[in-house]
């Protein structure tokens with residue numbers, strides 16, 4: 181597992197936590213949660229034009245306040261004390277990233293990655309349904325996590341999607357991924373999303389390649 185940890189460091193610049201601190205993480209997660217609500221409100225709002233303009237000006241002020249102190253780069257993937265890693269600023273599981281639903285994932289002892297999440301109207305493709313590219317985003321990430329959980333982290337080289345039935349938004353969904361085999365630097369992983377009725381809506385297979393450098 182030490183080699184896998186080194187590979188995580190090399191591929192994803194994963195590193196030991198650099199002092200964000202749990203209190204700071206909770207504060208930033210709260211900010212991200214409020215911005216998620218704001219994003220949904222923007223997509224669904226029906227207030228009049230003057231109110232839209234007034235809110236836009238206020239939001240610009242808030243953005244300027246946050247920009248008075250900027251990091252050079254977002255927080256990277258971190259190893260926790262328990263050896264697990266987390267992607268705080270990632271677009272899928274990242275609690276600190278407002279565009280992440282976020283998907284709440286657990287890595288099980290057998291290497292299966294399971295997650296629960298709800299995608300709201302912000303992620304709509306066809307009316308009432310999740311955009312297919314968003315489903316691919318979620319699946320790519322959990323496939324990558326399963327490759328890492330297998331001790332063989334890598335970059336996505338191929339991603340095959342099979343959209344079996346529409347994925348509804350606004351309801352709880354589950355996602356599950358597991359590595360099925362490794363050959364040299366290549367790891368093959370399977371995953372699927374299940375709707376609230378227990379039926380699989382999307383299946384994916386991914387092939388992850390561990391870069392040499």
Ligand SMILES: CCCCCCCCCCCC(=O)SCCNC(=O)CCNC(=O)[C@H](O)C(C)(C)COP(=O)(O)OP(=O)(O)OC[C@H]1O[C@@H](n2cnc3c(N)ncnc32)[C@H](O)[C@@H]1OP(=O)(O)O
Nearest residue numbers: 265266267320321324325328335336337338364389391392
């Ligand atoms: C909470 C924490 C989360 C932690 C977990 C975080 C999860 C994040 C998940 C998100 C993952 C991403 O989005 S990653 C971002 C999207 N993906 C990328 O940007 C990848 C861009 N592509 C690349 O960098 C490169 O092409 C690589 C690394 C994939 C491969 O380059 P390489 O290292 O030079 O490898 P190369 O020698 O060419 O090939 C190695 C072997 O793989 C095979 N191979 C290579 N590419 C392919 C391919 N597309 N299709 C078939 N086979 C291929 C070759 O035939 C060869 O087989 P043989 O001759 O050995 O038999």
